[in-house]
Amino acid sequence: MVVDCKTCPLRKAEIFDEMTEEEIQFMGTFKVGETKLDKGAQILMEGARSPQLFTVLRGMGLRYKVLPNGRRHVVNFILPGDFLGLQSGVMGEMKHSAEATTTMTLCVFNRSDLWTMYRQQPQRAYDLTWLASVEEHFLGEALASVGQMDAIQRICWGLVRFFDRCDGLGLVSDEACAFPYRQQDLADAVGLSLVHTNKTLQKLRDRQVLSWQDGTLRFLEMDVARQLAMMEEDSAETRPLI
Structure with a gap:
């Protein structure tokens, strides 16, 4: 209906x-x-x-x-x-x-x-x-991140921003949200090769900053991720719904 x-x-x-x-x-x-x-x-x-x-x-x-x-x-x-x-x-x-x-x-x-x-x-x-x-x-x-950030910073910026949007929509539970995209999609969003994206994600997993598995994005150290992304946590600005 x-x-x-x-x-x-x-x-x-x-x-x-x-x-x-x-x-x-x-x-x-x-x-x-x-x-x-x-x-x-x-x-x-x-x-x-x-x-x-x-x-x-x-x-x-x-x-x-x-x-x-x-x-x-x-x-x-x-x-x-x-x-x-x-x-x-x-x-x-x-x-x-x-x-x-x-x-x-x-x-x-x-x-x-x-x-x-x-x-x-x-x-x-x-x-x-x-x-x-x-x-x-x-x-x-996004242009500033691609032009001025290294690979770890770019990926953290993109994933933290996505997570914050999901949080405002009520789609986050236990510091995790759905992320049903391919690594190629993330690579194409942050201007990196697929190989570079894969290696960077592995570094973030090894450092216990975040994990992305079976379509679920989970932050293990959100404060660290925000620091890497050069983002501060602030109250989300409400937006109109059309």
Whole structure:
């Protein structure tokens, strides 16, 4: 059954801002349905003009860009609550691709209704602008990590950041969360070769900083991981849920 916006389970996560009754009612009309995807399914394709926008209700995926020589760079990992397709909605076509890493359920919105949001719900439209700004900030951090950090620092930065996002979504238990990705996906995200990524993960396991086994990421020494990643623990900033 399609999830009603009034009873959306994502709204219970502490990471998301509270919504007014008016906003909930509008989102109920903005949402046109849901789609379920199998593992490996394409969500959005670079260069495509998708007629739909999506919010991830369940599951995980990744955004990536393929270079002309066939090499791939993972832009970021997709988690529940992420809004997908804004590039297509504003720029006319996608500038990167997105695919499902696990089975996923997506809330579906018509791209043609996006401007209705700007006219009727300016606060919701501002939320979209805020999300785009946060994405820009993240890409700046990612570029700095690739350009200025060594392999151990990069991998710690990427995994700690992913863990913190999962924590805000209530997906962490006993310092562990699901990480259903391949080592190649992590390598493509932090700009390392697969061999270098494998050796670096082994060093972190040997130092008892973290473990990644059978799709589960566990931090054994989170304080050490944060120091290596040059990240401080701070209260997570709440974000809008579209």
